[in-house]
Amino acid sequence: GDGERDRENEGDGKGSTSTPQYLAKRSGTKGSRKMYLTYYFPFLNWITQYRWSYLQGDLVAALTMASFYIPMSLSYAENLGHLPPINGLYSFVFNPFVYAFLGTSPQMVVGPEAAGSLLVGTVIRTSVDRGAIGDEDDEMNARVAGVVTGMAGAVIFIAGLTRLGFLDSVLSRPFLRGFISAIGFVILVDQLIPEMGLSKRAKHVGGVGHGSSAAKLVFLGKNIGRAHGLTCGVAFGCFAIIMVCRQLNKHMQPRYPKVAYIPDRFIVVVLAAVFTWRCQWEKKGLAILGNVQSSTGSPFPFRFPFIPSHMEHVREAMSTSFLIALLGFFESSVAAKSLGGGEGRHGEGIQGMPISANRELVALGVANIIGGCFMALPAFGGYGRSKVNASTGGKTPMILQKAVLSAMISVVAYSLIEEAPHDIMFFIGIRGWSELILMLIIFISTVFYSLALGIALGVGLSILQVIRHSTKPRIQILGKVPGTQNQFENAEEHPQTLEFIEGCLIVKIPEPLTFANTGDLKNRLRRLELYGTTAAHPALPRVRAVEHNKNIIFDVHGVTSIDGSGTQVLAEIIDGYVARGERVFFCRVPKQSNQVYKMFERSGIVKRTGGARHFVKSVDEALRMTESETMTEFYRDHPEQDER
Secondary structure, eight states: OHHHHHHHHHTTOTTGGGSHHHHHHHTTOOOHHHHHHHHHSTHHHHGGGOOTHHHHHHHHHHHHHHHHHHHHHHHIIIIISOSOTHHHHHTTTHHHHHHHHHOSOTTOOEEEOHHHHHHHHHHHHHHHHHTSSOTTOHHHHHHHHHHHHHHHHHHHHHHHHTTOGGGGGTSOHHHHHHHHHHHHHHHHHHHHHHHTTOHHHHHHSTTTTTSOHHHHHHHHHHHGGGOOHHHHHHHHHHHHHHHHHHHHHHHHTTTOGGGGGOOHHHHHHHHHHHHHHHHTGGGGTOOBOOOOOOTTSOSSOOOOSOSGGGHHHHHHHHHHHHHHHHHHHHHHHHHHHHHTTSBOGGGOBOOSOOOOHHHHHHHHHHHHHHHHHTTOOOEEEOHHHHTTOOOOOOOOOSOOBHHHHHHHHHHHHHHHHTTHHHHHHHHHHTTOHHHHHHHHHHHHHHHHTOHHHHHHHHHHHHHHHHHHHHHSOOOEEEEEOTTOSSOEEETTTOTTSSBOOTTEEEEEOOSOBOTTTSTTHHHHHHHHHHHSSSSSOTTSOOOSOGGGGSEEEEEOTTOOOBOHHHHHHHHHHHHHHHHTTOEEEEESOOOTTSHHHHHHHHHTHHHHHTSGGGEESOHHHHHHHHHHHHHHHHHHHOHHHHHO
């Protein structure tokens, strides 16, 4: 049992202090199985700490969340996802319920987002354009949404099992800002059509409904005279009221924190419904949502998304689902890290729930796979709503004006865009022109062509940046600081203030060597030998004399690890130096018991350089050895000088 393994680890000798059983025993933990169970199923941790005193705050927060986000979820499904509105509600039922059992942040609220909903709508529109489904076929639209949600969940679930919690770092900040701002602009333009009462006309104009934002702007400009006055008044009036309340909340919340619990959007929805009923606006042409029900007639229809008949939709949704997964996990990880594991001040709240990126991936993955089975929209954590500290629920409103829903979505779209000017000014201030160009490319391609192109360009350019950064060797040529004994600095940064040691090329490798960054190592070392810098153009004639490279000194203090490919490339480089009669020294190498030194031994690098005596503790010691060996060779080659 556990006790026997603990005793074995105690007598294990070397390495026993790093075993989980030993550490658990040191901390006084009893019952390691329970410890692991509560770690992988956080529900078992926080439910045992729940107090009745939390109930009042949870109920208030839950009602507030329902009043805010039930109308929003209907809007996301109807206006962005092109789905029956009830499928948006499913995202606030099943996904948060599953996340409550597996998630590591008890305060985070999981639900649909504007960006993910719009991307689902893009897949549905593409399927309609290909003729795979009908434009008005709500049941098939819902099934395609279930496939997209299920695939997004499967992507991050597999990523969690394979411990790829670092994936949220793959997408660069300029890509995220450019893409999210473009999504906000696309949503704003999309919502102008129903806000102006032009939805029916847009369906009869070829290419507008599924066209680019630029095409929709042209359509709006040509048809502005046909706009429905009442619809415009309700939509833009509600938009203005919500924006004013939003600004008041920002200014008042620091002094009056409870202002955040005022459901301004729910109040707007209720007032609009009352006015519609009293003034008979529906008879005057104001479109309403009507009854909210499932497209299949069942309140909770179950359709497994990964069945053979859905394979054509799987292929269509592959890249979009991957991006939804990345964007959703990125926002969720930001929210989880900001909220923490639930601990409040002075030990209040849920304790002992550390945030784990990999467990978050598993929790969100399972939640979206199950949500996909019920054809829900993709749902992830959002910091804005998670600050309320609750999960959601509630009944479906029956009288909702589509213009009001569009106005609420426009507010969300505005919030996606409003941070872009700050980021643009920041990058201008630091002269980050490459970041600004990336943002501009993604924004223009998304707005003037399609979301698919924006996705492809953004992800492709971000991955290229990561690959370029990881494959670029950061080797440096070192020069001695005048007046010091053992102080060396990068000679490429301060060439005029450093001393260069005659007959020696001192090269610093400040990073681990892997297959990724050793591919170009030979070429960059060659440039150092020829020009004394890696920035020189290879067409230039040789600058450094051959005599300056008789002794090659590698400072490998930064090489904390090395793989087989890196070792092979380095061995080939050493062979080239030895074949040309150049001496090679290594300084500040890890201890002989270290994996790096063992790789040097196994590959023959130690033997080829002259044995362990060429592996020294400092650059200065290596320089003294070069002088000693130079003198020895000189007297060996000129014995008459030795006799004198």
